[in-house]
Amino acid sequence: MDLDWLKDFVALAEQKTFSRAAEARSVTQPAFSRRIRALEDWVGTPLFARGAQGATLTPAGAHFQPAAHELMRSLERARCDTRAVGAQDTATLSIAATHALSFTFFPKWVRQVMQSRPLGTLNLISDSMEACEQIMLSGEVHFLLCHFHQDAPTRFKADRFQSVRVGDDLLIPLCAPSAEGTGMWSLPGSLADPVPYLAYSQASGLGRILASCQNGEPIHLATRFTSHLAATLTTMAREGHGAAWLPQTVATDDLARGSLVRAGPEQFDVSIEIRLFRSLECRNHAADELWNYLSET
Numbered sequence: 001m002d003l004d005w006l007k008d009f010v011a012l013a014e015q016k017t018f019s020r021a022a023e024a025r026s027v028t029q030p031a032f033s034r035r036i037r038a039l040e041d042w043v044g045t046p047l048f049a050r051g052a053q054g055a056t057l058t059p060a061g062a063h064f065q066p067a068a069h070e071l072m073r074s075l076e077r078a079r080c081d082t083r084a085v086g087a088q089d090t091a092t093l094s095i096a097a098t099h100a101l102s103f104t105f106f107p108k109w110v111r112q113v114m115q116s117r118p119l120g121t122l123n124l125i126s127d128s129m130e131a132c133e134q135i136m137l138s139g140e141v142h143f144l145l146c147h148f149h150q151d152a153p154t155r156f157k158a159d160r161f162q163s164v165r166v167g168d169d170l171l172i173p174l175c176a177p178s179a180e181g182t183g184m185w186s187l188p189g190s191l192a193d194p195v196p197y198l199a200y201s202q203a204s205g206l207g208r209i210l211a212s213c214q215n216g217e218p219i220h221l222a223t224r225f226t227s228h229l230a231a232t233l234t235t236m237a238r239e240g241h242g243a244a245w246l247p248q249t250v251a252t253d254d255l256a257r258g259s260l261v262r263a264g265p266e267q268f269d270v271s272i273e274i275r276l277f278r279s280l281e282c283r284n285h286a287a288d289e290l291w292n293y294l295s296e297t
Helices: 001-013 020-022 030-045 058-085 105-116 129-137 205-213 230-238 248-257 285-295
Strands: 049-052 052-057 091-098 122-127 143-148 161-175 195-200 223-225 244-247 269-280
Touching: 001 030, 001 058, 020 030, 020 143, 049 161, 091 129, 091 285, 105 143, 105 161, 105 285, 122 129, 129 143, 129 205, 143 161, 143 205, 161 205, 161 248, 161 285, 195 205, 195 244, 205 244, 205 269, 205 285, 223 230, 230 244, 230 248, 230 285, 244 248, 269 285
Parallel strands: 091 122, 091 143, 195 223
Antiparallel strands: 049 052, 143 269, 161 244, 161 269
């Protein structure tokens, strides 16, 4: 049995459709379907019921689900423990970070930390929030740096992961300026004239946060473009394709130059945290030292 089959099983049980699960696992849908079928052949019974509405666990699949989670955790613990033994003489820290924070917040934050405490060798993996979550759950990194909002769900259970706030950010609706210097569009828009919207894709943690927080005044949007990269949405907004909620850490220079302006008043802003998550199952001496320092400051 391939470990990827278990990861595929967990992804499909969570996403409930083959297309979304395949996207989350970064494989094509045909390849994903073949791997699910291979797992079912190995188990010897169907684990999912396929239908027009997606895939649901069969009774056998529901029975297998906790065992799959436990198998993955056991393998991850064994791999992390073995790596820790092999890396006792090194001080390598592996950190996953979302794209938006990798290019803006992370370099400055690391420099500030290193002024007080040496970190040794760093290994940074930059990806979407969905991919970073999977990397973290697989025990491949010690830490995950990401945006966080208490109303937006994460896949990190408190008994396996700790977190600490290391910064703050703000999601601001922005767009290109008009000839008069004001925004080309203005929230909340209307049914007759919705604001063209540059949206985050399902893989984006920022998209997950926005979906959880926009429950106040009705906003009229017409999606024109999607991407999991805040940098791509920034460029599209700058070129006049629509409005996007962009992190202040990403858009600071554009705001200063006037190449981006507000597309709505402050009531449409979303305050968010920058948090560092830590796995209790993947750790070494360097990771423990960094965590102790951050917990005390």
